[in-house]
Amino acid sequence: MDLFGAARRKIGNAIAGNHEESGQPATIPSSPSASEKGQEAQQGSKLSEAQTLEQTGVIPAPGQTMPWNSSRTPPPVSYDVAMTPEQLKARRIAQIENADIGQSKHVRFFIFLVSCWLFIGPPWYVVLTTSEVGWALSRRSFTWGDQTSVNFYAGALFIELGMMFSTFFLAYLRQMQADQEGRNRLVNRAVRGLTGVWFALAAISAYGQFYYLFNASTVAPDRFHVVFVASRVIAFTVVDFATAFYLSRIQSTLDELMETGRKKAKYHRDMAQVDVEVLQKQAEADMTVEQARNDMEDKRRKNEIANRVITTMAEAGLRVIEAKFQSPTPELPPSNTNGTTIVEQDAQTPSSKDQTP
Structure with a gap:
């Protein structure tokens, strides 16, 4: 019975919003009256779109600092279509004011070096680790004519390329997660999965480096030598991690912001053109x-008219033929006993005028 009672209490707390656990009595919300519903509807209709976005957390309210590091609060996403002209102006001014316009030559030089390092570092890491693992497994240098050497080095290159691509996409998805935290569950799931894959590949690569350095070194192995080799392997892996996840996040300049704005304007124009098309x-x-339907309707009407004309003409012809065959025959004058008709007898009998001399 105690188990059932505890279960009922948990269900009641869940329904009541855990008021009992927080020390507050669970209250059942009363249904609002008709007047209250009308007031709420009027207040909701008076809320502007900007206030709605502020309430939903998309745009922070004036004087409010949004904890973007919190997993429950969405990051500031700029919806150009949903923003008012005042908000667009405020965002534009904030972007210009916060941009690092006055960068010194020293800063620009090192940013240029970091940009070059982002292109050179990952392939360099792949080449070095591939050569180390290939030598550690085959104990020979890479030569195209030696099939065994090609197999060992190609297998090492396959693994290192997989780690490089996993590192890149993990860093890319982590950046997307930072920009859209709490909005895309698929991105979060992919980040967790690729993080595990990266750690597994990093451990394999680190072990290969340690094995290579430990066996290729001519120094007598001792405790300090092992620690030195291990620290070198850890430093190598950490540098690759920092290059992918931290050095790649360089602050955007105004030129990049303007280029992004041009692309967005082009996309809006192209999408509008696509909608028009x-x-x-x-x-x-x-x-x-509609034209096909009209053509079919006209053809049907023409066929009906032609059928009516043919039917009418056929009926008229039949009526003429019937009238011709059904007309009465002329009656002959009565005849005498000798076979001559009265008319003929009258013609043969001379008249009284003819008989007189």
């Missing part, structure tokens, strides 16, 4: 279907 194609398709 879609509407035009839909209208043309509707007109084609």
